[in-house]
Each structure stands twice: as C-alpha cells, then as structure tokens.
Amino acid sequence: MPPQTPASPTPAADAIVSIQGLTKTYAGGFQALKRVDLDIRRGEIFALLGPNGAGKTTLISIVCGIVNPGEGRVLADGHDIVRDYRAARAAIGLVPQELHTDAFETVWDTVRFSRGLFGKAPDPAYLEKLLRELALWDKRxxxxxxxxxxxxxxxxxAKALSHEPRILFLDEPTAGVDVELRREMWAMVSRLRENGTTIILTTHYIEEAEEMADRVGVINKGEIVLVEDTRALMRKLGKKQLTLQLQAPLAALPAGLANDALALSADGNELVYTFDAQAEDTGIAALLKRLAEHGIEFKDLRTAQSSLEEIFVNLVKAPRPAQEARA
Structure with missing residues (x-):
C-alpha cells in the first residue's frame, strides 16, 4: 500500500471529494503533484483549469483509480480510494479525453455492459432514457x-453515466466536437447538476468554465494556485477598462495626466483608463475632472471587464513565493 499522510485537515462537511496532501512522483523523479489540498462540494460544477502538463489529468486519474496515488489521502463520497476502492469507484463516472471505445460492440451492448461492471441490476428503462437524452437511441x-x-x-x-454515479469527471469533454453537440452536452450537464450529480470538468474552452462552473480551481506545475467562486474571482481579479472616445484627437497625453493606468490610442482618438474592478474609489470622477481642466472633451465612453481567460493566464504566469506555495 502506498504511504499515507495523516487524515488532516478534516474534509469540509459538504465535500463529496476531499483531497488531502496529495503528492505524486513518477519514475525518474518527475513530481506531477505537490501536496494538493482540495475539497469539491456536493452538487457543484467545479472547473479545473491549467496549462498542458500542469497535473490535471494525473489528479483526475488518481481520484478515479486509474493511477496509483503517492503520498496523501483521497475520499470520494466518504470512501477512501485505496482502502475502499470498489465503493469509491462506484460513486464516480469518468468521461476521458481519448475516444477509446469497444469498436465492435453496439451502443446498447457497451452501455449495458458498463452498468453491469459496477454490479448494478439491469435497468433498460434508465438506459433508454439516458440514450435518448444523448440523442443515441436511434443508434443503439x-x-x-x-x-x-x-x-x-x-x-x-453514456458509459460514464450508466451506473448512475454521484460524481462525474469530464476530461476535456467538448474537445473536437461541433457547436451543436457542445451545447447539448452543457444542457445535459445542467440537468445532471439539478438532479444532484457533482460535476468536475477540465476544459480548454475557458468561456465554458466562466459560464457553467460554480467554482474554478487553477493548477500549475502540480500545485493548486487558486480555488475561488467563479463570480467572486471575476470581481476580485478582473480589471476594468474605461474607454473614452475623444471629440478631437490628441498628439500626446498632457504631462499632468501621464500615469500607468491611462493610455492614449495610437491614432490619438481614444483614452483608455484601466482600474481595479473591486476598488471602491476607482478615480474615474477625478480623471474626468482633470480631463476637463486640460480642455479634453469626449463624445462617448464604454467599459469592459477582463475575461476569465485573461485572469487564468495572469495566474499561471505569476511567480509564487515558496511559503505561499506550501500553505
């Protein structure tokens, strides 16, 4: 049995997946995960984001019992994935990124077989409902x-959902699929969440995470960089820009207006002011007053806020202090 760290800290009462001090080192010394602590709440949609090689697939594979854990402890619906493997695995459905299927089986037979693998009694009515929801009934x-x-x-x-799991992992589920299928899949994900299924997904379509996920976790170089409610993250780390379309172009900013937050467009027709989205005093009123003092008038204005993709890129690029990384 792989070495286990103490079961501390205690998982949150509403956590359906609890990962504590998880470290994974492969042969050759490559450390894929570094003391990962993560609680995923029952019934939420959780998006795990990270660049290629960050540790996303390793983390999912350990929780799903595909890769042996190193140090640490993982609970799935209260079951230790090592000591109580069968019960833990029965609570989980996994949709892998790769299209590995039983090529010579029919759709109906492979889905029915997957259900039987988990010891579930035959339930043709449930499987029919599942295949109809996925537009597979005519292909059965x-x-x-x-x-x-x-x-x-x-x-x-369909195979991942055949045994009615309480936790569903989606590893890049919309990679390489058309727009129509992507929409259908996310509609299905919403229905599953409404029925109490917990969804953990990885995706390169960050706008999907922004729209669908209750919380976002960012992993980079085997470490969890941040876990935050999606909307709170947008408010906390998002930057806003105020763009003023000028009545007359400027050749350059007056000396009294020059600062890091204010920029003049290349054609001199716009001023762009960048500010903290959550700051109570953004300085907009003072800025407009100073523009008037310099005789600068504007005819239109608009605001824009940074996307989750921009926040993600900044988080991954930012260096982390050693003491914070171990916290």
Whole structure:
C-alpha cells in the first residue's frame, strides 16, 4: 500500500471529494503533484483549469483509480480510494479525453455492459432514457466503429453515466466536437447538476468554465494556485477598462495626466483608463475632472471587464513565493 499522510485537515462537511496532501512522483523523479489540498462540494460544477502538463489529468486519474496515488489521502463520497476502492469507484463516472471505445460492440451492448461492471441490476428503462437524452437511441443497434467522432463522444458519456454515479469527471469533454453537440452536452450537464450529480470538468474552452462552473480551481506545475467562486474571482481579479472616445484627437497625453493606468490610442482618438474592478474609489470622477481642466472633451465612453481567460493566464504566469506555495 502506498504511504499515507495523516487524515488532516478534516474534509469540509459538504465535500463529496476531499483531497488531502496529495503528492505524486513518477519514475525518474518527475513530481506531477505537490501536496494538493482540495475539497469539491456536493452538487457543484467545479472547473479545473491549467496549462498542458500542469497535473490535471494525473489528479483526475488518481481520484478515479486509474493511477496509483503517492503520498496523501483521497475520499470520494466518504470512501477512501485505496482502502475502499470498489465503493469509491462506484460513486464516480469518468468521461476521458481519448475516444477509446469497444469498436465492435453496439451502443446498447457497451452501455449495458458498463452498468453491469459496477454490479448494478439491469435497468433498460434508465438506459433508454439516458440514450435518448444523448440523442443515441436511434443508434443503439449500431456498432461503435461506424459512428462519427461526436457520436463516439456521446457513447463515452453514456458509459460514464450508466451506473448512475454521484460524481462525474469530464476530461476535456467538448474537445473536437461541433457547436451543436457542445451545447447539448452543457444542457445535459445542467440537468445532471439539478438532479444532484457533482460535476468536475477540465476544459480548454475557458468561456465554458466562466459560464457553467460554480467554482474554478487553477493548477500549475502540480500545485493548486487558486480555488475561488467563479463570480467572486471575476470581481476580485478582473480589471476594468474605461474607454473614452475623444471629440478631437490628441498628439500626446498632457504631462499632468501621464500615469500607468491611462493610455492614449495610437491614432490619438481614444483614452483608455484601466482600474481595479473591486476598488471602491476607482478615480474615474477625478480623471474626468482633470480631463476637463486640460480642455479634453469626449463624445462617448464604454467599459469592459477582463475575461476569465485573461485572469487564468495572469495566474499561471505569476511567480509564487515558496511559503505561499506550501500553505
């Protein structure tokens, strides 16, 4: 059995997945995960973001029992993934990124077989409902090898949900699928959450995380950089820009207005003021007063706020102090 760290800190009362001090080092000394602590709440949609090689897939694979853990402890719906593997795995459904399927099986047979693997009694009515929701019912008698890539992706989702798991991992579920299927999948994810299923997803489509996820976690170089409510993160780390369209172009900023937060467009027709989205006093009123004092008039204004993608890029690029990384 791999070494275990003490079961401290105690997982949150509403955590359906609790990861404590998880460290994973592969042969050759590569440390894929570094003392990861993470609680995922029951019934939420949690987006795990990170660049390639950050540790996302390793983390998911350990929780799902595909990769052996190193140091640390993981609980899935209260079950230790090492000591109580079967119960923990039965609580989890996984939709992998790769399209690995039983090519010569029919859709119906492979989904029915997946349900049986977890010891679930046959339930044709449930499987029919599942296949209908995924627009697979008309394909139930077809061999998987004959399906399109999008349909194969639907089959993977059906297999993951065949045993009615309480936790569903989606590893890049919309990679390479068309817009219509992407919308259908996210509608299905919303329905699953409404029925109490906890969804953990990784995605390169950060706008999906921004729209769908209750919370966002960012992992980089094997460490959890940040976990935050999505909306709170947007408020806390987002920057706003006020763009003023000038009545007359400026050749340059007057000396009294020059500062890091204020920039003049290349054609001199716009002033762009960047400020903290959560600051109570952004200085906008003072800025407009100073513009008037310099005889600068504007004819229109607009505001914009940074996206989750911009926040993510800044978080990944920012160096972390050693003491913070260990906290």
């Amino acid at each position: 008698g077809e061999k998987i090898m004959a399906l399109s890539g999008g349909m194969k992706r639907r089959v993977l989702i």
